[in-house]
Amino acid sequence: MIKHNQTMTTSEWEIMRVIWTLGEATSRQIIRVMTLKKDWAPSTVKTLVTRLQKKGYLTDNGAVRDRLYTPTVDEHDAMTYALNHTIQAMCAMCVGDAMANVIETTELSQRDILNLQDVLKAKYATAPESVACNCMPNHWEELK
Amino acid sequence: MIKHNQTMTTSEWEIMRVIWTLGEATSRQIIRVMTLKKDWAPSTVKTLVTRLQKKGYLTDNGAVRDRLYTPTVDEHDAMTYALNHTIQAMCAMCVGDAMANVIETTELSQRDILNLQDVLKAKYATAPESVACNCMPNHWEELK
């Protein structure tokens, strides 16, 4: 699980999704797909690929032409990381509730659901009675 | 569930969390808290509050001084919305897996877990065998 300092922007994420799906890709391929998917200009795609490389999310095979770009991070890892990142910025007390809401409207396969249920069952054993709100700094009550 | 065009940035989110917790707040209060929580300069907080207002996430009571700011959106709704937003940008096929990973490391209360389990049980009835990857545009296979 590689750690990354730079964050991926939404546009960059779109690019990564197609490279993840293809395993590796040339910019020609990426441009073809993104033109269909997002109607971006070829230049836009090129810029984004370059930025992803600078940020360390892509490597290339060094070819002068028809270069192949490969992800340096696993898609599942990146997703897990991004989701955690979002969640950690939110009120810990409300997270469970929000996740329930989200799950209601998210498409999940039977396998997904069974897996989730397993994880939850295992968690229950050590689950706290309640989770405290962490929106305020420590000792803020002293501020009147 | 109010719909918002503008998105909240992470810094803005931090501000909202304290106002949500307090119910309503003057900038003096917010500044006090944020100085402790994030070590931000008072000006920074003022700017952020103004921007949140412009974006429609806060209203004020119109007082010339010691103005009270109130959220226009519910915290749970905002969280649900933000999480959904993040998830919808990801590969639908992998979302279930990522959520399981996230849940493993997220603090959840017993109540949260029971609730999640209820939601999942209800979902199982109509759950599909599998969820297709949606990273590529339609008919992209035709692109060789």
Added chain:
DNA sequence: TTTTTAAGTTTACAATTGTAAACTATAGGT
């Protein structure tokens, strides 16, 4: 009443992001 403080408003400024054109160099076609 004059001064001081601090709330609210304006202005600032660099980094990041979305979006893309322009330029350069090279592989493939003729």
Added chain:
DNA sequence: ACCTATAGTTTACAATTGTAAACTTAAAAA
């Protein structure tokens, strides 16, 4: 060997974001 399309590199440019100082004005203190 030369031309041309296009892959890769540079440059561009406005909007957003993080971060904050400066200014203005009104309330509180002296």
